[in-house]
Structure formats: structure tokens, C-alpha cells
Amino acid sequence: MALTKNERRVRIKNRVRKIVSGTETRPRLSVFRSNKEIYAQVVDDVTGRTISAASSRDKDISSAKGTKSEIATLVGKSVAERALKAGINTISFDRGGSLYHGRVKSLAEGAREAGLKF
Secondary structure (H helix, E strand, O other): OOOOHHHHHHHHHHHHHHHOOOOOOOOEEEEEEOOOOEEEEEEEOOOOEEEEEEEOOOHHHHOOOOOHHHHHHHHHHHHHHHHHHOOOOEOEEEOOOOOOOOHHHHHHHHHHHHOOEO
8 A cells, every 4th residue: 555645755754753862962953844944943852942044034034035955054053043042063963854955955055055064
């Protein structure tokens, strides 16, 4: 029986989350991608606390013009700057069931450009 698109994404997400978890010294950069927007947050899974977050709906980013991939790069830079302010340099990347391609890849590259290591 064929899987639906969402069932396939959930399977991939569970497979990734078995391996990737965030600690206090190396939190997890979690990415959620919808059809219109992209969201990213840096999470410490031990305490269950969100350290920093950014999305394409933030006022400074939503006013920017460009393609969805270019906006994803801005979101990556924004979440990285906020994480660096909080004292986080190294993270684990959680692509959240999406393939490392397109907007997810752009977000990761933006975070790397801003100074995060992963």
C-alpha cells in the first residue's frame, strides 16, 4: 500500500529524531516548512526550552522581497544571530521530515554564513 505524502514525511521525521537531539551544549535547530512560510527554532531537548526562534513571518523578514529560498536564507541568518547572542555556537540540524533541499538547505546555509557550526 502506498504512503501518502504526509505519512512519508512523518516516517522521515521520526527516523531523523531518533538520532538528532539537543543538549545544553549542542541544541537542536528544528526547521518546519509549510507551503508559504518557514520556521526555525533552537531547542534544548533536555530542559524542553526554546533558546531562540525566527520565522518568515517576523516583521523584519516578512517585509523583505525575494523568492521563498532567499527568505529562508534570511530566516537562517536571523535564528543564527539570536542563537549566537544566547551563547550558542554549535548545533545539531533537524530538518523535520523535509529533504535537505531547496528552502531547508537555504536556511541551513544562511545559519552557517551567520556563524553557527553544524
